Amino acid sequence: MTCLDYSQDMLEQAKIRLNGQKHIQCIQGDVGNLQMDDETFDIVLSMNGFHAFPDKIKAFQETWRVLKPGGDFIACFYIKGKSKRTDWLVKNVLSKKGWFTPPFQTEEELRDILEKFYQIIDIHVDGSMVYFHCRKR
DSSP: OEEEESOHHHHHHHHHHHTTOTTOEEEEOOTTSOOSOTTOEEEEEEESOTTTOSOHHHHHHHHHHHEEEEEEEEEEEEOSSSOHHHHHHIIIIITTTTSSOSOOOOHHHHHHHHHHHEEEEEEEEETTEEEEEEEEO
């Protein structure tokens, strides 16, 4: 199992929580420029990450590249257009603090992106959060 994060601080927190689990490695990296070989992983899991990535299209491409054929991509993150209040908060607070990075996709835009890469797409939306599972062709 490989855990990847851009933030060294987040990796240090993960190492503490993992408490020396030898089968899990934590590495610093950029999801838009992964240093892994093509078709390395059976599963890629991204929890609340994509809304922070500066180049989301590159992140989608890299995620797809490192997945084995038949591999699963599971993720959740913020999508715009579902709640005016949340959209305002993201634009005026979270993005200005650098915690979220535009541009952000709508549900339809996300679906269009995923359909270019994956054959099975299961999307669920709850408020301004999207949860999905896709399978690589």
